[in-house]
Amino acid sequence: MVGPLEQAVLALMIFVIMLGMGASLTPRDFYLALKRPQGLAIGLISQYVFMPFIGFLLISFLPLTPAIAVGVLIMACMPGGTTSNMFTYFSKGNLALSVLMTVTATVFGVVLIPIILVLYASALDLRIPGENIIITLILLLVPVAIGMVLRRLNANAGAVTEFMGSVLALVFIAFLVVTWVPRNWQFLMETLPATYVAAIALGVLGIAIGYAFARVLRLHPRNARTVALETGIQNGPLAIAIIAFTFTGTEAQSYMAVPALYALFIVIISTLVTLIFRRANTAAEQKLPDGLL
Numbered sequence: 001m002v003g004p005l006e007q008a009v010l011a012l013m014i015f016v017i018m019l020g021m022g023a024s025l026t027p028r029d030f031y032l033a034l035k036r037p038q039g040l041a042i043g044l045i046s047q048y049v050f051m052p053f054i055g056f057l058l059i060s061f062l063p064l065t066p067a068i069a070v071g072v073l074i075m076a077c078m079p080g081g082t083t084s085n086m087f088t089y090f091s092k093g094n095l096a097l098s099v100l101m102t103v104t105a106t107v108f109g110v111v112l113i114p115i116i117l118v119l120y121a122s123a124l125d126l127r128i129p130g131e132n133i134i135i136t137l138i139l140l141l142v143p144v145a146i147g148m149v150l151r152r153l154n155a156n157a158g159a160v161t162e163f164m165g166s167v168l169a170l171v172f173i174a175f176l177v178v179t180w181v182p183r184n185w186q187f188l189m190e191t192l193p194a195t196y197v198a199a200i201a202l203g204v205l206g207i208a209i210g211y212a213f214a215r216v217l218r219l220h221p222r223n224a225r226t227v228a229l230e231t232g233i234q235n236g237p238l239a240i241a242i243i244a245f246t247f248t249g250t251e252a253q254s255y256m257a258v259p260a261l262y263a264l265f266i267v268i269i270s271t272l273v274t275l276i277f278r279r280a281n282t283a284a285e286q287k288l289p290d291g292l293l
Contacts, residue, residue, distance in 0.1 A: 010237075010244055011245075013172050013175065014238065016143075017165045017168050017172070018106075018143040018144050018147070019146055019161055019165055020147060020161050020162045020163070020165010020168070021082055021102065021103055021144055021165055022143060022144035022146060022150075023147035023158040023161040023162040024082075024099050024151075024158075025103050025151065026148075026152070040100060040101060042219070042227055043080075043097075043101035043104065043227060043230055044108060045213075046209075046210045046213060046231035047079055047230070047231060048077070048108070048112050048116060050209050050213065050231060051077070051206055051231065051234065052077050052116050054076060054201075054202060054205050054206060054209070055072050055075065055076025055077070055120070055202065056073070058072055058197075059073065060124075062194040063192060063194050064192070064194055065192075065254065066126060068195050068198070068254055068255075068257055068258060069124065070121075070127075071256060071257055071259055072198050072202070072258045073124070073126065074242060074243060074255075074259065075202060075239045075259045076234070077109075077113050077117050077120075078109075078234040078235045078236070079105035079108075079109045079238070080106075080231075080233055080234065080235060081233060081234060081238065082102065082235075083236075083266070084102060084230050085099055087229050087233060087270045087271075087273075088225070088229050090274050091229065091273070091274040091277035091278055092222065093222050093277070094222045094223050094225075094226045097223060098226045101227075101230045102230065103144070106140075106141075107141065109137060110134070110138055113137060114137070136241065136245050137242075140238065147162075172263070181260075181264075184253060184257075187253055195261065199257075200262075200269070202234070202262055203232045203233070203262060203270070204232070206231045207229065207231060207233075207269070207270075208228070208232075209231065210230065210231025210232055211225070211227065213231075214227040221280070225277045229270065229273070232269075232273075233266055233270055234266075236260075236262055236263030236266065237263070239262075240260060243255045243256045243259060
């Protein structure tokens with residue numbers, strides 16, 4: 001469960017994270033996205049076609065309770081988070097493409113996430129209050145817009161805000177470890193192994209399928225790494241915020257289990273993948289083609 005104090009801290013963290021996301025954008029970024037939309041199209045397909053389908057398969061084949069299944073589905077339908085931008089940078093990927101994919105997926109998510117959730121929830125016979133999720137997503141776009149305006153008015157303030165948002169995304173993981181995990185330790189010890197499998201598999205399969213998809217399309221290796229990380233690294237804080245502000249009662253603990261575990265494990269998974277990508281990076285890959293950004 002998330003207490004009133006944790007909800008307040010969570011809301012503040014989410015606000016700053018989304019503010020930083022908005023501060024990373026300029027109008028020129030949207031111009032580039034419209035001029036060369038193929039990279040963003042690939043990202044949206046990865047985020048809103050592949051990931052929800054992976055979640056659907058995990059729910060279909062793993063022995064999950066309905067409440068845990070709802071958490072898996074919500075997590076699978078999230079856009080990429082700012083954490084993916086940091087791991088893209090460390091893996092020598094295409095950072096500009098990563099940031100654009102993250103923000104564009106977030107903006108499109110206001111429309112796509114509720115639709116996809118309702119479709120898959122109906123197919124899986126799960127109940128998800130779509131109207132509450134829509135309201136939460138719209139409210140979360142406000143700090144993104146504020147961040148963009150701040151970047152426009154003062155580039156230095158925008159850069160600082162962007163950095164704070166990225167760092168806070170990792171602080172959020174520490175916040176989970178210190179607060180949510182100890183409070184729900186008994187629940188985590190008693191939950192089925194399938195819950196852990198789902199939380200880990202979402203990230204692993206997302207990164208693998210995103211990379212395979214990009215390579216099938218013959219994208220430059222740096223862009224392929226970017227698409228892989230953007231696909232597999234979902235916005236865990238956003239999923240937890242949606243659950244915290246949408247569901248109430250003791251079942252909220254089960255709804256939040258997979259997003260919380262995913263947020264913990266994805267840092268480990270992404271670190272290992274980044275090390276692999278860095279080893280694979282060669283001097284010949286450093287020059288980006290004109291294909292995406």
